[in-house]
Amino acid sequence: xxxxxxxxxxxxxxxxxxxxxxxxxxxxxxxxxxxxxxxxxxxxxxxxxxxxxxxxxxxxxxxxxxxxxxxxxxxxxxxxxxxxxxxxxxxxxxxxxxxxxxxxxxxxxxxxxxxxxxxxxxxxxxxxxxxxxxxxxxxxxxxxxxxxxxxxxxxxxxxxxxxxxxxxxx
Numbered sequence: 809x810x811x812x813x814x815x816x817x818x819x820x821x822x823x824x825x826x827x828x829x830x831x832x833x834x835x836x837x838x839x840x841x842x843x844x845x846x847x848x849x850x851x852x853x854x855x856x857x858x859x860x861x862x863x864x865x866x867x868x869x870x871x872x873x874x875x876x877x878x879x880x881x882x883x884x885x886x887x888x889x890x891x892x893x894x895x896x897x898x899x900x901x902x903x904x905x906x907x908x909x910x911x912x913x914x915x916x917x918x919x920x921x922x923x924x925x926x927x928x929x930x931x932x933x934x935x936x937x938x939x940x941x942x943x944x945x946x947x948x949x950x951x952x953x954x955x956x957x958x959x960x961x962x963x964x965x966x967x968x969x970x971x972x973x974x975x976x977x978x
Contacts, residue, residue: 821855826870828854833872840878858945873915878941884916888946902944
């Protein structure tokens with residue numbers, strides 16, 4: 809039987825315009841809200857009640873940034889290089905750079921584990937890394953000496969000298 813009314817038996821509320829949805833979803837993404845929190849906020853602010861699947865479809869259609877859909881590697885390299893240059897302290901690592909990029913609206917993963925075949929030493933079909941748009945890889949390429957600057961130095965072990973006075977006996 810055909811559903812002529814177009815209603816699915818559920819009141820989803822009034823659908824907001826694409827501009828309002830895009831503005832709200834970009835703000836939610838920049839704030840780092842979870843999917844459940846985004847759904848709750850849409851219900852509270854716009855009275856629009858949707859499921860996870862519908863939210864994902866809308867986010868894909870409106871090109872809402874996500875760490876699972878990062879920008880191309882060239883763009884990430886450019887952003888990471890600019891962020892390293894902007895930071896006053898060169899000892900900042902990948903997590904700080906990732907957070908700074910997220911504040912600017914660019915969702916980039918910190919690190920993506922390689923596929924299992926690469927973990928066992930088998931290269932992929934093209935011989936290049938499968939995931940190279942993460943912040944950690946791009947940071948290493950943009951600033952190769954950065955890790956050495958951030959690495960903690962172990963303290964030298966304490967060795968008492970012969971001229972030291974012995975502790976007082978009780």
